[in-house]
Amino acid sequence: DAGVIQSPRHEVTEMGQEVTLRCKPISGHDYLFWYRQTMMRGLELLIYFNNNVPIDDSGMPEDRFSAKMPNASFSTLKIQPSEPRDSAVYFCASSPGGPDTQYFGPGTRLTVL
Amino acid sequence: GQQLNQSPQSMFIQEGEDVSMNCTSSSIFNTWLWYKQDPGEGPVLLIALYKAGELTSNGRLTAQFGITRKDSFLNISASIPSDVGIYFCAGQLGAGGTSYGKLTFGQGTILTVHP
Numbered sequence: 248d249a250g251v252i253q254s255p256r257h258e259v260t261e262m263g264q265e266v267t268l269r270c271k272p273i274s275g276h277d278y279l280f281w282y283r284q285t286m287m288r289g290l291e292l293l294i295y296f297n298n299n300v301p302i303d304d305s306g307m308p309e310d311r312f313s314a315k316m317p318n319a320s321f322s323t324l325k326i327q328p329s330e331p332r333d334s335a336v337y338f339c340a341s342s343p344g345g346p347d348t349q350y351f352g353p354g355t356r357l358t359v360l
Numbered sequence: 361g362q363q364l365n366q367s368p369q370s371m372f373i374q375e376g377e378d379v380s381m382n383c384t385s386s387s388i389f390n391t392w393l394w395y396k397q398d399p400g401e402g403p404v405l406l407i408a409l410y411k412a413g414e415l416t417s418n419g420r421l422t423a424q425f426g427i428t429r430k431d432s433f434l435n436i437s438a439s440i441p442s443d444v445g446i447y448f449c450a451g452q453l454g455a456g457g458t459s460y461g462k463l464t465f466g467q468g469t470i471l472t473v474h475p
Contacts (some may be wrong), residue, residue: 251385273390280461289465289467289468290448302459314447341463345461346460346461346463347393347410347452348408350403351403353400353401353402354400354402
């Protein structure tokens with residue numbers, strides 16, 4: 248079985264541009280999580296979905312960030328407009344039954360110039 | 361918010377040595393998890409702990425859920441070069457509500473193993 252798939256793996260963009268990160272969870276998993284990892288703040292949960300419904304988005308840093316899950320096999324994390332401080336590795340993870348069994352994707356390394 | 365203090369921040373050891381790292385929290389957690397992250401990859405779950413006092417092994421790895429539910433440790437015995445990576449602890453608070461899906465992660469322990 249394929250694991251969690253994220254695209255792109257690397258993204259370099261200029262400040263002010265819109266960035267869209269994509270995630271395909273493992274088939275059959277009901278939970279999907281978006282994380283951000285930086286040296287300063289470590290690994291932080293941004294938002295998670297259960298059965299395509301956003302459950303907790305309290306970790307989303309500000310209104311520039313938005314996430315959607317239109318169906319069970321696809322989710323996006325959008326940053327508009329992007330800022331240099333958004334530079335980080337963004338991980339998507341999915342789980343069949345909760346956060347204790349989640350599988351992480353390989354991440355998207357975002358650089359905002 | 362909750363914070364996990366993970367120590368040590370980094371370790372440099374010789375192949376064959378045992379390794380120990382731990383996490384402490386100001387909050388009580390219902391679940392403790394230990395992950396390993398290789399460069400350029402996402403974290404991979406190593407061990408999950410669900411009960412205070414629980415001691416669980418996974419090959420050369422052993423982890424324990426502290427009695428107070430505010431700490432956990434991970435031991436690696438007879439280290440090998442492929443043990444190199446970053447090890448994270450994570451705690452889960454509740455069994456219900458919106459906090460169910462949230463994990464709080466430690467800052468990570470960077471492990472280097474010299475052959």
